[in-house]
Amino acid sequence: MKNIETYIENNKDRFVSELFSLLKIPSVSADSTFSDKVKDCAQAVCQQLQAIGVDEAQVYSTPGHPIVFGQKMIDPKLPTLLVYGHYDVQPADPLELWDTDPFEPTIKITDIHPDGAIFARGSADDKGQFFMHIKAFEAMEKTGELPCNFKFLIEGEEEVGSIHLEEFIKSHKEMLSNDLIVISDTEMIAQDQPTICTGLRGLSYLEVEVTGPDLDLHSGVYGGAVPNPINILSKMIASLHQSDGKVSVKGFYDGVLEESTQSRAQLNAVPFSLEEFKNSIGIADIVGEEGYTTIERTGIRPTLDVNGIWGGYTGEGAKTVIPSKAFAKISMRLVPGQDPDKITQKFVEHFQSIAPPSVKVKCTPHHGGWPYVLPEDHFGYRAAKIALKEGFGKEALPLRGGGSIPIVALFEKVFLTKTVLLGFGLNSDVIHSPNENFGLRNFFKGIQTLPIFYRVFSELKMGKM
Ligand code: BES
Ligand code: MN
Numbered sequence: 001m002k003n004i005e006t007y008i009e010n011n012k013d014r015f016v017s018e019l020f021s022l023l024k025i026p027s028v029s030a031d032s033t034f035s036d037k038v039k040d041c042a043q044a045v046c047q048q049l050q051a052i053g054v055d056e057a058q059v060y061s062t063p064g065h066p067i068v069f070g071q072k073m074i075d076p077k078l079p080t081l082l083v084y085g086h087y088d089v090q091p092a093d094p095l096e097l098w099d100t101d102p103f104e105p106t107i108k109i110t111d112i113h114p115d116g117a118i119f120a121r122g123s124a125d126d127k128g129q130f131f132m133h134i135k136a137f138e139a140m141e142k143t144g145e146l147p148c149n150f151k152f153l154i155e156g157e158e159e160v161g162s163i164h165l166e167e168f169i170k171s172h173k174e175m176l177s178n179d180l181i182v183i184s185d186t187e188m189i190a191q192d193q194p195t196i197c198t199g200l201r202g203l204s205y206l207e208v209e210v211t212g213p214d215l216d217l218h219s220g221v222y223g224g225a226v227p228n229p230i231n232i233l234s235k236m237i238a239s240l241h242q243s244d245g246k247v248s249v250k251g252f253y254d255g256v257l258e259e260s261t262q263s264r265a266q267l268n269a270v271p272f273s274l275e276e277f278k279n280s281i282g283i284a285d286i287v288g289e290e291g292y293t294t295i296e297r298t299g300i301r302p303t304l305d306v307n308g309i310w311g312g313y314t315g316e317g318a319k320t321v322i323p324s325k326a327f328a329k330i331s332m333r334l335v336p337g338q339d340p341d342k343i344t345q346k347f348v349e350h351f352q353s354i355a356p357p358s359v360k361v362k363c364t365p366h367h368g369g370w371p372y373v374l375p376e377d378h379f380g381y382r383a384a385k386i387a388l389k390e391g392f393g394k395e396a397l398p399l400r401g402g403g404s405i406p407i408v409a410l411f412e413k414v415f416l417t418k419t420v421l422l423g424f425g426l427n428s429d430v431i432h433s434p435n436e437n438f439g440l441r442n443f444f445k446g447i448q449t450l451p452i453f454y455r456v457f458s459e460l461k462m463g464k465m
């Protein structure tokens with residue numbers, strides 16, 4: 001591994017400038033005005049793969065944003081690792097809250113990152129993280145130490161629910177076949193504390209529309225005598241949580257797998273400070289389901305949140321109006337035992353049932369996804385544990401990720417192989433928020449540790465360890 005380390009050390013500056021070239025492309029998947037940029041980014045990723053000696057790297061177009069795939073098959077007798085990542089990013093707005101241009105990557109020293117952090121949309125989620133794999137591969141390839149076959153699948157629609165990836169993996173099953181999948185798109189519990197993300201939550205996302213009168217009305221002439229859809233929607237939303245923090249959607253908890261006392265103790269044993277958590281986001285107090293810790297609430301428990309709400313007059317000044325309609329976007333994070341389609345259906349039934357007869361309610365489901373868990377006796381988990389220990393000189397801890405990567409559960413269904421979530425980000429990276437950033441220390445630690453993981457994976461798979 002000495003040669004690999006030296007290679008990385010000698011090429012650090014180039015690695016950073018190559019990542020910058022990807023971060024400069026505003027590949028915002030949710031906003032169609034950026035479609036050309038998303039395409040440009042797919043091309044750029046493909047060129048990066050070709051440049052490091054990945055064969056057959058190609059951009060595959062879909063009815064949505066393109067998918068990049070490339071592979072290096074060195075020996076059919078060796079195990080095959082599939083690296084998945086996403087080159088699309090979340091919208092950068094609100095732009096005025098960024099200290100620097102989100103698509104003009106800037107290195108700044110911070111309290112958390114005395115060695116500097118890269119500030120840019122996508123720096124941690126996920127360009128900076130999948131790029132660590134590209135450079136780790138390069139370092140092994142250039143030093144003649146590739147231990148296994150590699151496949152790279154980098155998509156452009158993760159942030160909008162991976163809508164076209166499902167069809168792609170089903171129709172390219174053979175091409176994508178693998179022994180294990182690895183993704184760097186999650187977080188470590190603390191700086192320099194190696195972490196294996198042992199699960200992801202599923203998702204059910206809906207939009208609701210509540211209609212009162214047929215048209216907007218004068219609030220003096222009609223107010224107090226007709227249903228105001230905003231008043232009513234607010235009340236309906238408020239009723240979705242009970243006073244103990246539980247979600248009141250009928251049947252929401254049916255089938256939810258309760259974690260064992262031992263597994264809960266293990267999850268809660270990670271270094272986590274509630275004070276730091278509160279301070280880092282400026283809240284005076286936490287909220288949540290009674291009987292569970294913050295780590296549990298964001299990892300092993302299902303939740304419901306309103307992601308957006310609008311209706312009526314929101315322009316300058318005042319307008320006295322009873323609106324005809326009110327809207328909200330509502331999402332639920334799901335855990336093992338919950339079926340996203342069934343939860344969506346239960347939500348719709350519940351929401352219709354709590355609506356007063358004075359209004360009409362329409363629910364439109366958006367995307368969803370299944371939860372995922374990696375058991376600790378799986379060889380992929382063991383490979384990660386051994387590699388992280390060697391790379392960090394410290395025992396890795398398991399952590400359940402609160403976010404979702406919907407394709408992971410589908411990978412398992414289609415390929416029957418598991419995914420190891422080996423993320424190098426931190427909570428303070430503020431992914432999806434203004435001033436998203438990724439520590440240079442984290443970036444290089446990833447590039448240094450992933451080759452160890454590739455080697456251990458290959459050895460474990462071949463039964464040599
Ligand atoms: N990388 C995140 C998911 C994530 C973040 C998992 C932190 C675990 C810890 C991913 O890019 C993401 O944002 N996913 C979306 C999925 C949705 C758009 C379908 C999410 O979780 O909201
Ligand atoms: Mn991501």
Ligand code: MN
Nearest residue numbers: 125159431432
């Ligand atoms: Mn994301």
